[in-house]
Amino acid sequence: xxxxxxxxxxxxxxxxxxxxxxxxxxxxxxxxxxxxxxxxxxxxxxxxxxxxxxxxxxxxxxxxxxxxxxxxxxxxxxxxxxxxxxxxxxxxxxxxxxxxxxxxxxxxxxxxx
Amino acid sequence: xxxxxxxxxxxxxxxxxxxxxxxxxxxxxxxxxxxxxxxxxxxxxxxxxxxxxxxxxxxxxxxxxxxxxxxxxxxxxxxxxxxxxxxxxxxxxxxxxxxxxxxxxxxxxxx
Numbered sequence: 001x002x003x004x005x006x007x008x009x010x011x012x013x014x015x016x017x018x019x020x021x022x023x024x025x026x027x028x029x030x031x032x033x034x035x036x037x038x039x040x041x042x043x044x045x046x047x048x049x050x051x052x053x054x055x056x057x058x059x060x061x062x063x064x065x066x067x068x069x070x071x072x073x074x075x076x077x078x079x080x081x082x083x084x085x086x087x088x089x090x091x092x093x094x095x096x097x098x099x100x101x102x103x104x105x106x107x108x109x110x111x112x113x
Numbered sequence: 114x115x116x117x118x119x120x121x122x123x124x125x126x127x128x129x130x131x132x133x134x135x136x137x138x139x140x141x142x143x144x145x146x147x148x149x150x151x152x153x154x155x156x157x158x159x160x161x162x163x164x165x166x167x168x169x170x171x172x173x174x175x176x177x178x179x180x181x182x183x184x185x186x187x188x189x190x191x192x193x194x195x196x197x198x199x200x201x202x203x204x205x206x207x208x209x210x211x212x213x214x215x216x217x218x219x220x221x222x223x224x
Contacts, residue, residue, distance in 0.1 A: 035212065037215070042217065043201055043203075043217060043218045043220070044215055044216065044217045044218065045203060045205075045215035046215075047212050047213070047214060047215075050212045091156065093156075098161070098168070098169050099144050099146055099161050099163075099168075099169070099205075099207055099213060100146070100158045100161060100169045100171070101146070101148070101156075101158060101205075101213065102158070103155060103156040103157075104155075105155050106155065106156075
């Protein structure tokens, strides 16, 4: 069975600090996809990134970066120089050979000015 | 391109009633998935439809059902509503095997 764990339920930082959101996953499949979504107060889930299990290359997109390590089954997300607009709930998710997403419990990030 | 739309955005029902929620996917997307989000259980997968066929189903009772039309629009129905069905219901659309794009959700309150 697949499982995603986000151990940090809530993180509070001051603007311009760097912050890393942790994600650990479990799956028996060798082919799978990992995702990060952002959920602002409006409720809509905003897609941030998708990685497949065969691509362990880290990715950077502006202030966002992702570190995928199969050896530790982790897919961590770092925001550099955080901003108040980054305040939201962030979800890590896993899918195997279908469109069924298994989500972690989410991490609420609060960025204070 | 227009995003995923869901109607209605807010709904209040009483126990025992039934409800139908609608989702219009992004143009060209043939897969529609539904998720339930509650404070206690988090985000849980309900079902996925592709080309009018249910392709995957989550662990929910039979009171939860859905369908997809030939234009890829999807509806989900919950019969005999219970208090615990109060939740944000999210719909997502995708092309096959691609990232899923979510709609704004329908917030259902059961009194």
